[in-house]
Amino acid sequence: MSNESAYSEGDLRNTGMALKHDREWDYELERIVDAIEERDAETVGLQFPEGLKRRGPKVADDLRELTDEGTTIMLSGQPCYGACDLDTYLMKRTDVFVHFGHSPMKNTDKVIYVPLFSNVEIRPIMEESLDTLAPPEETPGVGLVTTAQHMNRFDEMREFLEGEGYEVHTRRGDDRLTHEGQVLGCNYASADVEADQILYVGGGKFHPLGLAMEHPEKTVVIADPVNNVVTVADTEKFMKQRYGAVHRAMDAEKWGVIFCTKIGQGRWETAQEIIADNDDAYLITMDEVTPDRLQNFDMDAFVNTGCPRITTDDGPRFHKPMLTPGEYEIAVGNEPLDSLEFDTFHGTW
Amino acid sequence: MSNESAYSEGDLRNTGMALKHDREWDYELERIVDAIEERDAETVGLQFPEGLKRRGPKVADDLRELTDEGTTIMLSGQPCYGACDLDTYLMKRTDVFVHFGHSPMKNTDKVIYVPLFSNVEIRPIMEESLDTLAPPEETPGVGLVTTAQHMNRFDEMREFLEGEGYEVHTRRGDDRLTHEGQVLGCNYASADVEADQILYVGGGKFHPLGLAMEHPEKTVVIADPVNNVVTVADTEKFMKQRYGAVHRAMDAEKWGVIFCTKIGQGRWETAQEIIADNDDAYLITMDEVTPDRLQNFDMDAFVNTGCPRITTDDGPRFHKPMLTPGEYEIAVGNEPLDSLEFDTFHGTW
Known part of the structure; x- marks a missing residue:
């Protein structure tokens, strides 16, 4: 996109819409109401990322006022960390499904994306x-x-x-x-x-x-x-932490290989390849990857093929070393130590 | 069932099966292997309740030994608290899906239930x-x-x-x-x-x-x-705790009404009725109901229409009062205080 007007959809100052509760953000209620009316929707699902969840009830109030009595508005209570992280249960079971706070990862009619641009001066x-x-x-x-x-x-x-x-x-x-x-x-x-x-x-x-x-x-x-x-940006401290995790995992006898079932966070081939090559590796499937959920598995180390943030940001919170797929290859000796790099994720779903 | 032999399936002493890792339980590997061979299964999903998750890798090892190279064994990493709590993602995506540790809630060909009876003397x-x-x-x-x-x-x-x-x-x-x-x-x-x-x-x-x-x-x-x-059994302490939660919820201005999306834990009509009757009630959908997930919603109190255990056992861990549907009716004045009773759940799904 090459001109500013292309971004005006989410910019409150460029719309005439007055929101009672929060003038900083444009929830694009008109676009949502249009979709509700067009589809004669009986159920509407709203998904907000963690930091915006508390705005959900007010948006639901506004939509209730603008739509028929019979419309049921549902708020997703699932954790949400990105456009890759759609509440597919709610998406499949509502006539209109709105995902707030992220830009589309894939073009799909199933989801209305409302980006919620910041209005902070840059x-x-x-x-x-x-x-x-x-x-x-x-x-x-x-x-x-x-x-x-x-x-x-x-x-x-x-x-x-x-x-x-x-x-x-x-x-x-x-x-x-x-x-x-x-x-x-x-x-x-x-x-x-x-x-x-x-x-x-x-x-x-x-x-x-x-x-x-x-x-x-x-x-x-x-x-x-x-x-x-x-x-x-300074990567030194971060690199030390990652090398620490790799070293601690080098003695692992049992590996848990996590395949994330979230719609946009699965790397099935990566997980499969690790399992196929290592008799001491076990495939574990889950949506949210949390320390609590892994505590009950008797593993010495984990490889996370899901969202890289889980490994690199939350990693230290897990009771056992949590590695990226690249770090795993180093820990088991398939790749040299200096091949360590940041885990990234390409493609959609 | 009326005679003891009907329960012998899960009783290790009545089978000739020797398990290397744990003689206390019978994982009914033969029955699972039969299903794998019959269906020519390429993928097998295993789900264990929380307390038994650490047994998963050994059961996976045994199944690997007993099946073809090409069979992929997956362990569910989703929390599991009952026969009502199937990992439907894994169930739908594996050729054979085994649920350990609970007796069947519903007859279905999709799930092999392995009850894992205790052998403790009674x-x-x-x-x-x-x-x-x-x-x-x-x-x-x-x-x-x-x-x-x-x-x-x-x-x-x-x-x-x-x-x-x-x-x-x-x-x-x-x-x-x-x-x-x-x-x-x-x-x-x-x-x-x-x-x-x-x-x-x-x-x-x-x-x-x-x-x-x-x-x-x-x-x-x-x-x-x-x-x-x-x-x-002494219910006094428990009753005091429940009345405390009801009293604290009486001033609530905003109610979060939780509809649980787990296959056997949803009470949709109950949730719908509360929403229809109360403009200050908001429907929140989720699978796992945890304090973390509700923290981000700006609510004064919650009603849980999902698993009763969440309310009555985990209740005190939530930052706001968490009530059963019956307790909600008391808190909003629809029912008298002395109508308080234990929340139960009938029917399957």
Whole structure:
């Protein structure tokens, strides 16, 4: 997408819609109500990611007011961590199913995606990032990436950098990504550009960490518009933690190989290959991968073929080493130690 | 079922099968292997309840040895708390699906149920229970109930009591129960017998508590053959806790009404009726009902229409009051305070 109006759907200021409860976000109620009326829907399912779940009841209230008495609104209580993480039970059993807070991973009529773009200003933090980026006269190229909730400002970001004299390199990653310049916690293909430095505009530590791991030859500058800080991604501490897990797993006699049953998080071939090659590996299927659920299995180490975030972010919370598929290959001696890299996920489902 | 041989399937001593890893249980490998061969199965799913999950890898090893190279064995990593709690994802996607540790809730060709009967002796604890039961010359009748894992000894229990001079009253509960005299944590219909005292043979506190709540006019004697203690069920502490939750929920402005999506734990009409009657009630759908998952919803109280154990056993772990459907009716003033009773669950799915 190449002009700002293309992103206006989720931007409250560009719609006339007044929400009683929260002026920061546009829940695109008109689009949802249109779908309800068109399909004569009796049941409507709403799915919010964890951080937005508390907004569900208000959105349900608004929809109740705008629709017939007979419409049943259901809120998904399943944990949700991405566009890869649809509540398929609710999706299959409701006439209209709305997934809030993420951009589409796949085109499907079954799901209405409402992205919920952030309205935080990005210009101040972009200005601050100039002190950390190499200046254009020295390093003219800069790659630009951001997360789904700031995509509505992507052209503004690009224009700012161009105005400062940079050549801005962007690309759309792969099928897993909706927008040019978008990154996911599990996919940084949009940063595969011809530039020695990458500017990441967004919050959190996880995304830029993966970015820096995936592109060790590039400097990754993090401009966080929510916490208003500019930093350079540092992978050292993270690498130490990963090598620690690999070393602890080297003595494992029994391996649990996790296949995640969530619609967009399964890597069946990867799981199958490990099992086929190792008599001491057992396939365990589950949707949510949590320490509690694995506690009851008598395993010495685990390999997670599901969401990479589970391994790299939650890893230390598990009672036994939890490795990525690549780390597993190192631990069992199939690959050298220095082949360690960030686990990423490509394709959709 | 009326004679002991009917239960011999799950009783290791009555089979010639030697298990390398655990002589206490009979996993009925022959029956499973027969099904694998008959169906030319490529994928086999194994589901164990929480307490037995660690046995999964050994059972998988044994099955690997007994079947072709090409057979993929998968262990369900989903939490499992009963015959009502099938891993439907795995069930639908495997050629043979085995559910261990519970008796069938419904006849279906999709599932091979392997009950895993306990081999603990029941005679010593039955003898001890005579000190607590009213003697037969005073109160001739006694109801007899037990849980799935001791069902293989049910006739032995009955014969013992008859030998002591009691009239033993038993019945099969309803569709939800497989065997005469069997109780579930959510269903005590088998104790609806003409007797003033009930002997419950089994472990745990939850089952006899529900039993005593459901039958307040009867004395419930608990003979626990695992911990080797005989007690009388006391509901007072439990009742106080339940009334406390009801009182705290009386001021609730927003209600979360949980509909559980597990195959055997959904009470859709109950959930729907609450929503239809109360504009401040919101329907939340989920499979596992955990404190973590509800933390993100901004509700003042919850009603759980799923597994009764969640409310009555886990209830205090939730950050807001968690009520049974009956308790909800009291909290909103539709029913009097003294209508409080144990939540039970009838029918299958």
